[in-house]
Each structure stands twice: as structure tokens, then as C-alpha cells.
Amino acid sequence: MHAALLGSEVADIRELIGPDEPAYRARQLYQALYRQRVRSISEVTTLPAELRRRLEAIPLGLPSIERRYESADGTRRYLLGLADGRTVETVLMPEAGRNTICISTQVGCPVDCKFCLTALMGLERNLTAGEIVGQVLVALADNGLSPGDARVNVVMMGQGEPLLNLPNVLKATRILVDPEGVGLSERRITLSTAGIVPKIDELGQAPVRPKLAVSLNASTEEQRRELMPITRKYHLADLLEACRRYPLRPWEKLTFEYVLLRGVNDSEADARRVVRLLAQLNAKVNLIALNPGPGIPFETPEPERVLAFQRILRRSLPCFIRKPRGRDIFAACGQLKRMAAPASGEFALTR
């Protein structure tokens, strides 16, 4: 989209600098971008001055921090500025012994799930590989983290549907897990999808790829159609079939996310149906009690309901409750819609 250095792999850099440069130059620049994580090419003093000047004419493409919102629970939400003036959101969730960075893959989202605030934005555009990697670099730098000395997880669960921007998502993933690149562990990157069936097959063919999480969110075809209209195109049965044939790596399990909506999909009958849907799969389930937001016509179930649902699933498969992070600053799952703090500095949450 916008010519920038970030997002380039070694082969792209080789092409950019031309055949007259020695072969190792491309690798040197690649390592400077992702391993040293330079903020400007002028820092790469090992490059000859002439080449450095040529490269300095190309923007690095690191997103700028426009706003930073701090939650009472330690979560940070970033509003990041992109080269074309658009903005996108990234969330950092510090926890004892690890940090999780939640990144966006599109500006807005085209998928229209009825419980998600991002859906109300519609799709603005895909992010480039450089903008996807850039979110991780900004979150690392702003928090003094380095993949080498901190357990860093990346989840592609921010704005957007990653499987509708698969080439850029895969390119970013290669850079993020390359030991000469950012150097994250391939086991610590997860992508979540609303269920773009043919793209799940394509993802499974990629030699380097994130772990797969699928947003299930309903226990029947009919219920899922209501909540996630994408089901009309990619039926629940076909989605589960794609999950069954998905080539898991030996260390990998499928994750299913299930957003609990009070009185809609949170009954014991729903829980028993979910168990049946996921039987035969090497899977675990993350339950997410609805994170509320203005314009979202659903309510959060009582904690007891969530626990009852979990108890039923646990008889058959691992099932965890995802702790809401940063609800007070609109940073939690399904809340990314560039919500700005009103003048009082307090977000008005109705519940």
C-alpha cells in the first residue's frame, strides 16, 4: 500500500537495494529492522553512507502512538497512526510472567457480528504486513520489552478478520517468528477467525503460521446465523468440517472462543450442544462473557451462568473463562472501535 521498509523480508530488501550491493547487506538491514528494532535508518551505522542515504528516503513505516489509554487492571490500549492518516488499535495485557499483545489485521472489520463494536465501523482497509509487525514493535518498545527476555504472546484478535487479509498476515507472521527477525516463538502467536472456511484450509498449508482459534459463539446453525451473518455463506457444519481436516502440529490444539450472551446462547442446553459439536476435535474452549458497549443489543450473563456453562463443557474438554481485560478503557474483546475518553477522562460504561 504505502512503500515502507517495515514489512520487507530479506528478498524484498535485496530487490530494493539492487544487485550492486553485496548479498549480506540485505540480511544486515533485515536484522536492524526487526532484531535490533531501530527507530531510524541513521542508527544503522554499519551501512555505507551512500546506501544509508538512499534508504533514509524511504519511510520506516513504524506506526505513531496517537493516544494511550491505561486501564485500572494494567491493560494499555493504543490508538496508532498509520502513514495514510488512518488509525488502528493495539492492546497490551501485562500478566505475571508474560505479556500478551493483541494486534489488528484490518482497519475496522467487514464481518458484521451482532455483538461486536468493531463491526459498527465497517471495513476501512487491510493492514500491510509492515503495519501488522509495526504494532508489535511499538508495543514492545513502549513497554521496554524484548522478545528475548520476556514471555511475549501475540494474538491477532484486534480489529479485523485476519483470514480476509491472509497474505499480509502470513508475511507478518514469518517476520515475527524468524529468529533473525523479531524472534517470537511460533507457539505464541494465535490468529482468531470468524470462520472463513476456504481460508482455514489455506492457512493449514502455510509452512509458518499462527495457531488457529475459531469464534464459535453459537450452538446451532440457526443461532449462529442470527449472531454471525457470515454463517449464511460459511455454514457451521462446513466450518466444523474444515476444523476436522485442519493439519494441527504435534504441539497444537484448536481453540474455540464462545461469547456468552445472557439468555441467548448461555443455557445448559447450549453447553451440551457445544460439547456435541466439538466431540472428535482436539480442542479447547475459551468462554468470554459479553463485553458490553453502546449499540450492542445484548447483556452480560451472571458469573454463575458462565461457571455453570464451563462445568458442562469441562466434562468433555478443557474449557477456560477469559478474564475481561481493560473493559474500563474499551480495550476488551469486541470493544475496539476507537472509543475516545470524554472530557471528564472517564469512559461511560453502562454496565
Ligand code: SAH
Ligand atoms: N474477527 C476475528 C478476530 C477478532 S477476535 C474473530 O472473529 O475471531 C475477537 C474475539 O472477541 C472473537 O472471538 C469474538 O467472537 C469476540 N467478541 C466479539 N465481540 C465481543 C464482545 N462484545 N464481548 C466479548 N467477546 C467478543
